[in-house]
Structures are given as C-alpha cells and as structure tokens.
Amino acid sequence: MTTSHEDLLPGTRRALLHRVAVAQSEGRAPSLVAAVVRDGRTVWHGARTSVDGHGPDENTQYRIGSITKTFTAVLVLRLRDEGLLDLGDPLEKHLPGTGAGEATIAALLAHTGGLAAESPAPWWERTPGSLRPELADVLGERPLLHPVGRLHHYSNPGYTLLGALVEEVRGAPWEEVLRGEVLEPLGLHRTGVRPAAPHAGGWAVHPWADVLMPEPAEDLGRMAPAGQLWSTTGDLARFAVFLARGDDRVLSAASVGEMRTPAAPAEAADLASGSTYGLGMQIEHRDGRLLVGHSGSLPGFLAGLTIGVEDDIAAVALANCTSGPLMWTTAADLVRIVAEAEPRIPEPWRPLRQVDPVLLELTGQWYWGTYGFGLRLSADGLLSLEPLTGNGRRSRFRPNGDGTWTGLEGYYTGESLSIVRRPDGSVDHLDLGSFVFTRRPYDEQARVPGGVDPEGWRGIGQ
Known part of the structure; x- marks a missing residue:
C-alpha cells in the first residue's frame, strides 16, 4: 500500500x-x-x-x-x-x-x-x-x-x-x-x-x-x-x-x-x-x-x-x-x-535593491599573507569570503550595524570582521579575528604585523 x-x-x-x-x-x-x-x-x-x-x-x-x-x-x-x-x-x-x-x-x-x-x-x-x-x-x-x-x-x-x-x-x-x-x-x-x-x-x-x-x-x-x-x-x-x-x-x-x-x-x-x-x-x-x-x-x-x-x-x-x-x-x-x-531548483538571481558604495569598495581580491581570497556582496546583504583556489577557510558574515560583521560558519563562526582605515579615510586592511587581509600579498603600504621587507619581492638570484 x-x-x-x-x-x-x-x-x-x-x-x-x-x-x-x-x-x-x-x-x-x-x-x-x-x-x-x-x-x-x-x-x-x-x-x-x-x-x-x-x-x-x-x-x-x-x-x-x-x-x-x-x-x-x-x-x-x-x-x-x-x-x-x-x-x-x-x-x-x-x-x-x-x-x-x-x-x-x-x-x-x-x-x-x-x-x-x-x-x-x-x-x-x-x-x-x-x-x-x-x-x-x-x-x-x-x-x-x-x-x-x-x-x-x-x-x-x-x-x-x-x-x-x-x-x-x-x-x-x-x-x-x-x-x-x-x-x-x-x-x-x-x-x-x-x-x-x-x-x-x-x-x-x-x-x-x-x-x-x-x-x-x-x-x-x-x-x-x-x-x-x-x-x-x-x-x-x-x-x-x-x-x-x-x-x-x-x-x-x-x-x-x-x-x-x-x-x-x-x-x-x-x-x-x-x-x-x-x-x-x-x-x-x-x-x-x-x-x-x-x-x-x-x-x-x-x-x-x-x-x-x-x-x-x-x-x-x-x-x-x-x-x-x-x-x-x-x-x-x-x-x-x-x-x-529532482534536484532543488535554485532561487532566481536578483540584484540588490540599493548598493552601499562603502561595501562595494570592499569587494574583490584580498590576501591573507600570500593566500588569495575573494570578498563578495550578495543580495541578502551578507558578505562572503572564500579562497580563490582550493578548499580553504570560508564563511559568510552578517552586518552588526556598527561597521563590523560577524562570521556565520566554519572557522570564522562568531569571529569579527572589521575595516581598518588610514588617517585619510582610505582602507588599509581588513581585520578578521586579528588576521590582516590586504589588497596585495604583503602590501608594503598596509600595516602588516611584523612589517614588510623594504626591498620587496625578488627573484632567487637577487
């Protein structure tokens, strides 16, 4: 029956x-x-x-x-x-x-x-x-x-x-x-x-x-x-x-x-x-x-x-x-x-109704040391951080209303993401649970803990 x-x-x-x-x-x-x-x-x-x-x-x-x-x-x-x-x-x-x-x-x-x-x-x-x-x-x-x-x-x-x-x-x-x-x-x-x-x-x-x-x-x-x-x-x-x-x-x-x-x-x-x-x-x-x-x-x-x-x-x-x-x-x-x-039919993609230029500025590539990550802004108002290659740490982040975000899953669950700015208001780096994410690998213009070698990147014979 x-x-x-x-x-x-x-x-x-x-x-x-x-x-x-x-x-x-x-x-x-x-x-x-x-x-x-x-x-x-x-x-x-x-x-x-x-x-x-x-x-x-x-x-x-x-x-x-x-x-x-x-x-x-x-x-x-x-x-x-x-x-x-x-x-x-x-x-x-x-x-x-x-x-x-x-x-x-x-x-x-x-x-x-x-x-x-x-x-x-x-x-x-x-x-x-x-x-x-x-x-x-x-x-x-x-x-x-x-x-x-x-x-x-x-x-x-x-x-x-x-x-x-x-x-x-x-x-x-x-x-x-x-x-x-x-x-x-x-x-x-x-x-x-x-x-x-x-x-x-x-x-x-x-x-x-x-x-x-x-x-x-x-x-x-x-x-x-x-x-x-x-x-x-x-x-x-x-x-x-x-x-x-x-x-x-x-x-x-x-x-x-x-x-x-x-x-x-x-x-x-x-x-x-x-x-x-x-x-x-x-x-x-x-x-x-x-x-x-x-x-x-x-x-x-x-x-x-x-x-x-x-x-x-x-x-x-x-x-x-x-x-x-x-x-x-x-x-x-x-x-x-x-x-x-009968695979689940995904919800239709829809754009944001309004865009915050401050958040839009944050999207794109970021680097934790030499590890590349992409930061994306989705229509639900969440930020998502995921590795550019491989299966490294990833998480979505919800806004807290004070310019910070809280991780929702994985290694970063409960961790705080915040923007650190220079005196002129430009973005220096992202702070994620004390880890520094910069726009370029070990960006010499950012406040990277331990500093960046003044001679920068070099070949093996230099």
Whole structure:
C-alpha cells in the first residue's frame, strides 16, 4: 500500500517505493512505513505489509526509541534560551546530588559527560521502569566511566539526567512539559509516551527462521526522556520541518541550527563515515551531503529521521521489529533519491535593491599573507569570503550595524570582521579575528604585523 502527492515525478515515487520495499523485504520487518518531506511539507508516504490486518498509514504509531532524545534536547535548549541555565553549567548547579554533577549540560547533550552507556542490570529496555524509581537506580554506584568532556560515549542515563533537569527547573513532569512546550505547539497530536490506536505491536524476528515473537512494551519510567515516545510518520515529518527551520513558538532557527552543529568528536569507529553528534542530533556526511537527525530502537521497533538540510528534504522510516532494516540508512537513501532525481531548483538571481558604495569598495581580491581570497556582496546583504583556489577557510558574515560583521560558519563562526582605515579615510586592511587581509600579498603600504621587507619581492638570484 502506498499513497503519494502528485508533485513528485512518477519515477521518483517508484524509486522511493522500491527502496522501502527492499528495506522491508531484506530486513524481514513485519511492517515498514516511511514519509518524505520537501520544502516544508510531506510529499510522499509509503508502507509495506500490514499492522493488525490493516495497511499502516501516516497516523499509525510506532515506538521511536532514541529519537526521543532530540525532543528532550529541545526542552533543554528552551531553558537555555529563556536564561534559566547555561549550557556550560555543571549539572550540580541545577540538579544536585546525582553523583555526576561535574558533567556540564552541554556535555550531557553531546554524550561527552563521561557516563555509562546503559543503566545497571536488569536490562532497562525490557523491564519495568518501576525497578528504577530513583536517579541513583539509573546511574548506579559508578556513574562516570570516562573523564568529563574528553570522549564521545553515547549514554542513555545522560538523557535521563537531562529529563530530570527539565523537571527540576520547570517544576513539572517531563511528559507534561514536553506536551505543553513542544508537542501541542507543533501539532504533534499523535506523539506521546503511551500508544494510542492505531499502533503497531513490536516483534522479534527469529534470525534463522521466518517466525515471530512479540516483544514487551515496557514503560521506561525514569529512562523515558531517553527513549519512551511513540509517534507516526506524519508527526515526525512535521518535527523534521521544525528541526530544519525552527519555530519561534518552540525554538528559534538559530537554536535548532546549534543543535545540528557538531559538539562532540567522532568516535574512532565513526571516523571513516564522518559521523559525529551535535546537541541531541546525529550528524553524518553521506553521498556528498550533510545529514542530521536521529535513529532509534527499542525491543520490537526501529526508527530513523534524517534531514538533508541543504537539499531541504527529510525522510522518516519506522518498522516494528527488534533488528533487521537499517532505518537511518533507509531514510538517508530516501533523501538521496529525491535530491538526485529532482534536484532543488535554485532561487532566481536578483540584484540588490540599493548598493552601499562603502561595501562595494570592499569587494574583490584580498590576501591573507600570500593566500588569495575573494570578498563578495550578495543580495541578502551578507558578505562572503572564500579562497580563490582550493578548499580553504570560508564563511559568510552578517552586518552588526556598527561597521563590523560577524562570521556565520566554519572557522570564522562568531569571529569579527572589521575595516581598518588610514588617517585619510582610505582602507588599509581588513581585520578578521586579528588576521590582516590586504589588497596585495604583503602590501608594503598596509600595516602588516611584523612589517614588510623594504626591498620587496625578488627573484632567487637577487
């Protein structure tokens, strides 16, 4: 069963359905459902086989596992944006007595807090959360396994602490805060901590035989902020739009952009794939494009939410099996299929409405020592600096209104660009984070730190 909007080409829709069908068949999933978002709206939905005798659709709930962590991270970023905490604060400042209080809030978000990957036995995903009523039961006698801030080590208890932090600062249960501050404003009415019909049942598929066994669906209790949620492709498609664009009712575009920015070093096993982690979001370079989002799993369920930010395409894939199809890879392939089959049409080029002669004077070639760069003024009022050759440092800069600019990306993120003038008002050089850019390589007329040899440039025999 599949339904789709007509604004994807028939060949694209068939390729999407084929990818989902392969994932379900080769992954031996009882059911698999997926959706694709482009330009802020769902443009395709597909599903294979059935749930309780009915074909699953965009309103059928599946458990989404660790995609829950991204929702929890949104709540923490909201606290930061309201000035109620700083990401550099140690947890102890706001939630004392945990035994892991030296970890900063940012480190917990990025899984660099040094905590264990799992809670102490028994296996928390397959046992009632009532067995772990207190944070001490989640953290155990030795919460920290690694030095704080030194190593990316994925930690489910770390997000339990972040959920407890939300409860402490808000004075309300995590579930209540999540519903009031994220789910309701974004219209995610089919997302919650407990399943509501129609929903899929979770299954284990025997690795050596085509037979099934139902998996328990436990309430995770204290561990809920790390993996409790149930959701649908419809709701997660809307959530993906939010993660790509922001929504001032919940979190600004700048703050969701911060979530998508690497905040943790890649683990050794992930270096080859270029995978790392932001603040509650996985980050990966695949097929020449930057992908962000999160994967999820709990016994009986697999999930993947993947966003190609530059392509403005996102995909969600959900299945009701403990192991089998790789859902992050499936969702990433859905993004790739649409991006390659129907490349994004660029916005028309338009000139500036008004030109500032001071800015126009700055455009053109500049040199950092002997490295050549080009400075360009675009119609959106931003300056962009990029190397004339190669893949060196580059960035766009936004005006601050006082004759300076601030870098927006890469090496120069947050760095200040300013014009340094001579007494007669002419431009001497550009100062970018103390680096001097001149109109000519080591311009003898500019104030270059260390000076310029008075004999100037010469041949080898001179």
